[in-house]
Amino acid sequence: MAAPGALLVMGVSGSGKSTVGALLASELGWKFYDADDYHPEENRMKMERGIPLNDQDRIPWLCNLHDILLRDVTSGQCVVLACSALKKMYRDILIRGKDGAALKSEELGKEEKPGDVQLFVVHLSGSFEVISGRLLQRKGHFMPPELLQSQFETLEPPAAPENFIQVSVDKNLPEIIATIMETLKMK
Ligand SMILES: Nc1ncnc2c1ncn2[C@@H]1O[C@H](COP(=O)(O)OP(=O)(O)O)[C@@H](O)[C@H]1O
Ligand SMILES: O=C(O)[C@H](O)[C@@H](O)[C@H](O)[C@H](O)COP(=O)(O)O
Numbered sequence: 001m002a003a004p005g006a007l008l009v010m011g012v013s014g015s016g017k018s019t020v021g022a023l024l025a026s027e028l029g030w031k032f033y034d035a036d037d038y039h040p041e042e043n044r045m046k047m048e049r050g051i052p053l054n055d056q057d058r059i060p061w062l063c064n065l066h067d068i069l070l071r072d073v074t075s076g077q078c079v080v081l082a083c084s085a086l087k088k089m090y091r092d093i094l095i096r097g098k099d100g101a102a103l104k105s106e107e108l109g110k111e112e113k114p115g116d117v118q119l120f121v122v123h124l125s126g127s128f129e130v131i132s133g134r135l136l137q138r139k140g141h142f143m144p145p146e147l148l149q150s151q152f153e154t155l156e157p158p159a160a161p162e163n164f165i166q167v168s169v170d171k172n173l174p175e176i177i178a179t180i181m182e183t184l185k186m187k
Contacts, residue, residue, distance in 0.1 A: 004120035004163070004187065005073035008094060010085040011124035012151035013143045014135035015169050016176070020124060021082030023177050028080065028184075031072060035065055035083030048142050052150035055089075059101060062093040069094065069117045085121075086154045091162065095119050120187065121158050122180055126169030128152055 007030070009021040018034050025032030039047075043057050065083060072079045085091045092100030095117050128148065135145040158164035165183050167176050 004118045004184075005078050006069045006117050006119050007078075007080045007184075008085060008091065008119050008121045009080065009082045009124065010091070010121060010158075011126075011169075012086065012131060012155055013084065013148055014131045014138065014145075015124040015126060016134075016173075017082035017084070017124060019173065020122070020176055020180075021080050023173060024122075024180060025080035027177060027181065028078070030078040030080050033065070033068065033079060033081045035061070035081060035085075038064060038068075044142055047147060048144070050144050050146050052147055052154070058090060059093065059098070062090050063098050066094050066097040066100075066117065069119075070097070070115065073117055084151070086151065087156045088158070088162070091119070091121060091158065119163065120184070121162055121164035123158050123164055123166045124169050124176075125157065125166045130169060 007024065007028075009017045009024065011017055018036070021034065022032050024030075039061055043053055043061065046053060046057065062083075062085075065081065069079060069081060081094070083094070085094060089101055094100070096113070097115065132145060132148050135143075135148060157166065165180070167179050169176075171179065
């Protein structure tokens with residue numbers, strides 16, 4: 001695959017997506033988007049009430065994010081996106097837009113189309129105990145820690161043929177950034 005124009009930092013709530021994504025974008029000099037800023041009000045209110053989002057809630061949000069990524073990378077702007085992107089289908093939508101939701105697994109991983117975003121995925125992976133500990137300390141955020149269990153239940157960690165690395169949230173932030181930067185140099 002060609003060098004990625006977009007980097008997705010994904011994982012469950014509290015895994016460090018926003019923190020790592022912003023640091024990485026600054027290190028790379030790339031534009032940064034936090035997918036949380038693009039949730040419609042209904043999604044935010046649902047999460048605030050402790051109700052997990054479903055596919056119907058997430059698909060239009062992900063399609064919008066695909067359009068933003070595609071617009072930027074097409075104009076030569078490299079981007080970092082922090083987004084939960086918990087399911088394989090959600091990541092396919094970020095790459096291909098709404099058609100990504102309809103593709104069967106055997107059709108995925110084939111050659112890229114002109115409207116596809118070249119996405120490299122960084123999965124921030126960690127235990128329920130470590131991540132819930134961080135969420136309980138995080139202040140002033142709309143996402144209630146009680147939703148973490150459903151985030152783990154929904155999570156489909158990336159696997160081949162996805163273009164990804166998994167990084168442990170047990171590492172400190174400089175180690176996480178260094179690991180990702182090293183991997184990107186080899187791309
Ligand atoms: N590697 C890390 N080590 C220690 N604390 C971290 C690490 N990554 C993130 N944090 C802290 O954990 C909390 C959740 O991080 P955040 O970036 O908000 O996660 P997310 O965007 O995935 O919900 C924040 O308080 C952040 O400062
Ligand atoms: O797909 C989802 O269910 C949401 O996107 C969720 O995963 C996300 O994590 C929230 O927006 C909360 O924001 P934080 O990830 O910053 O907790």
